[in-house]
Amino acid sequence: MQLLYLATKIKDICDVSVIDFRRNKKTKAISEHPFPELDKYYRDGISTPFSMFNKYYRFGADSEEIKKVISDSNPDIVAVSSLFTTYAAEAQEIAAIAKEVNREIITVMGGTHPTVFPEFVLNNPDIDYIIRGEGETPFFRLIHFLQKGREDRIDEIPGVCFKKSDDTKCISSINVEDNIDLIPDRRFLQAENYMIGRKNYTFFLTSRGCPFHCSFCGKPPVPYRRRSIASIEKEVEECINMNIQAIDFEDDMLTYNTTFFSQVLDLLRGKGITLSAMNGIYAETLDEETLNRMYDAGFRRLNFSLVDISSSVISRQKRHLPANFMKLLPYLESSPFLVEIHFIIGLPEQEPEDVIDTLIFLMGKRLLPGPSIFYLAPGSPLFDVYFSEDREKHLKSMRSSCMTEVNPLFLKDTIYTFMQLTRFINFVKHCLDKEPSLKKLSELPALLNTDKEYPDRHIFNTLLLEKRLIHYDMRKKWFADESQDKELISAFFKKAHSAKITGFKTMNSLIVDI
Numbered sequence: 237m238q239l240l241y242l243a244t245k246i247k248d249i250c251d252v253s254v255i256d257f258r259r260n261k262k263t264k265a266i267s268e269h270p271f272p273e274l275d276k277y278y279r280d281g282i283s284t285p286f287s288m289f290n291k292y293y294r295f296g297a298d299s300e301e302i303k304k305v306i307s308d309s310n311p312d313i314v315a316v317s318s319l320f321t322t323y324a325a326e327a328q329e330i331a332a333i334a335k336e337v338n339r340e341i342i343t344v345m346g347g348t349h350p351t352v353f354p355e356f357v358l359n360n361p362d363i364d365y366i367i368r369g370e371g372e373t374p375f376f377r378l379i380h381f382l383q384k385g386r387e388d389r390i391d392e393i394p395g396v397c398f399k400k401s402d403d404t405k406c407i408s409s410i411n412v413e414d415n416i417d418l419i420p421d422r423r424f425l426q427a428e429n430y431m432i433g434r435k436n437y438t439f440f441l442t443s444r445g446c447p448f449h450c451s452f453c454g455k456p457p458v459p460y461r462r463r464s465i466a467s468i469e470k471e472v473e474e475c476i477n478m479n480i481q482a483i484d485f486e487d488d489m490l491t492y493n494t495t496f497f498s499q500v501l502d503l504l505r506g507k508g509i510t511l512s513a514m515n516g517i518y519a520e521t522l523d524e525e526t527l528n529r530m531y532d533a534g535f536r537r538l539n540f541s542l543v544d545i546s547s548s549v550i551s552r553q554k555r556h557l558p559a560n561f562m563k564l565l566p567y568l569e570s571s572p573f574l575v576e577i578h579f580i581i582g583l584p585e586q587e588p589e590d591v592i593d594t595l596i597f598l599m600g601k602r603l604l605p606g607p608s609i610f611y612l613a614p615g616s617p618l619f620d621v622y623f624s625e626d627r628e629k630h631l632k633s634m635r636s637s638c639m640t641e642v643n644p645l646f647l648k649d650t651i652y653t654f655m656q657l658t659r660f661i662n663f664v665k666h667c668l669d670k671e672p673s674l675k676k677l678s679e680l681p682a683l684l685n686t687d688k689e690y691p692d693r694h695i696f697n698t699l700l701l702e703k704r705l706i707h708y709d710m711r712k713k714w715f716a717d718e719s720q721d722k723e724l725i726s727a728f729f730k731k732a733h734s735a736k737i738t739g740f741k742t743m744n745s746l747i748v749d750i
């Protein structure tokens with residue numbers, strides 16, 4: 237998406253192509269990976285109804301393919317997007333390959349990672365320029381000056397950073413675009429690579445930035461701005477002409493201004509496009525009328541982020557309390573929307589008890605709990621407080637799937653157990669949607685009564701009766717313990733006793749009688 241904006245901005249002053257090396261490439265399991273501490277959680281060849289990641293994968297093209305594409309196209313400039321610090325090495329690999337193909341190729345890097353760590357990224361000899369913040373105008377001006385041979389003026393461009401000839405660095409401030417109405421030219425992408433189910437889909441932005449400052453968020457500090465409705469209308473038309481059938485809004489604050497959001501929804505009503513906002517919807521400005529409008533415009537699934545049920549946990553993260561969301565919950569439960577609520581596991585100053593309470597609260601509502609494992613987002617206020625160790629080694633583990641232990645009360649086994657408990661609850665919710673006659677949790681294993689379902693039944697019974705997580709090893713044809721926090725499982729069931737689990741798509745409920 238980011239490269240699409242940049243390509244659109246420069247397409248009139250040079251030849252440009254956009255390559256998405258992640259799309260439609262084979263994923264490759266890697267046994268030698270940088271996180272040996274996770275090996276005990278990668279359990280290849282196992283089966284469990286609460287399954288999680290089983291291997292470490294590399295997604296996208298390998299270095300040989302990348303090298304071939306770069307050398308075949310013989311570019312003057314290779315511009316790479318590096319959004320995530322944890323995957324910075326993968327982005328830098330592309331710059332290194334470009335230099336290997338031809339040292340004369342100019343490499344430019346932008347995105348959240350170089351925005352947050354400009355000096356650190358510029359230490360890499362394979363990177364010539366980086367752009368901090370929003371890249372359209374700085375990238376355009378950089379190319380313009382390079383074309384005119386005016387390298388001496390590049391330091392005038394806000395956002396552009398580089399190494400000077402005396403080896404010192406020119407570090408610019410973060411660029412904020414004056415005009416965000418540029419419509420990304422989607423013809424740079426191959427539509428068949430962007431499908432959700434059978435539908436052609438696209439990302440879409442109606443605004444940029446966020447007015448809040450939650451301590452765990454690593455987005456660069458760019459102010460909240462809205463696009464003009466006229467430009468959004470034109471982009472919607474272009475999407476329809478390209479036969480786009482699903483739109484995922486990636487705004488940080490899609491619903492912040494209800495009047496504006498309603499205007500956007502009016503543009504989409506009756507167009508037959510499925511809408512989603514997987515990045516999350518801010519609930520505090522919503523009301524039933526807007527939610528009805530969202531349904532009419534094509535929203536069917538809503539993603540909200542609750543963070544935690546405890547107001548003290550939430551306030552400590554400098555985040556708004558979800559007062560309005562709580563008021564809307566009964567409406568949401570009875571609405572036709574599928575509602576997914578995200579919560580965080582392992583925040584600083586959070587206690588396992590808080591997460592248990594959140595889980596028990598969410599399991600009793602007609603919605604799907606979505607667990608997010610806390611990671612220190614580079615650039616976030618929490619990062620500055622908690623990050624002190626050897627930078628290069630630890631930056632790589634700033635991703636959810638590493639289950640990095642920032643809060644000493646949340647060791648990997650605890651985090652992993654929370655993930656499995658959430659999967660267990662969601663599995664029960666799906667069963668309830670199919671089997672409304674279920675009234676007690678202890679009745680559920682009997683539903684799994686075929687020979688094929690025997691492993692699942694045994695795994696279920698062991699969890700309910702022995703408070704222990706096991707999986708079925710398909711090679712050894714027997715069961716083995718998961719790495720887990722058994723005290724946490726006991727504490728969860730003790731607290732959950734007599735609580736309710738409600739379906740995801742239905743209001744069917746059962747009682748936890750364990």
Ligand code: B12
Binds near residue numbers: 239371454456488
């Ligand atoms: C959409 C999104 C996703 C999507 C899609 C990402 C994608 N590949 O496109 C999904 C859901 C997959 C995702 C996942 C993750 N995300 Co995310 N994601 C975002 C989000 C919400 C919006 C990004 C976006 O599209 N913005 C719109 C575009 C137009 O703006 P932009 O990205 O800032 O791009 C501009 C500039 O950065 C610059 N620019 C960008 N690239 C380039 C390249 C060049 C050459 C130039 C010149 C300029 C340039 O110009 C662009 C246009 O102005 C951001 C939060 C945010 N608001 O930035 C987090 C964010 C980028 N994600 C983050 C993280 C950590 C992750 C995960 C690692 C989380 C995890 N699971 O552990 C995963 C990694 C997934 C993966 N392996 O690919 C962090 C990164 C922090 C950091 N420093 O590491 C952020 C900032 C979230 C946060 N609040 O902390 N993410």
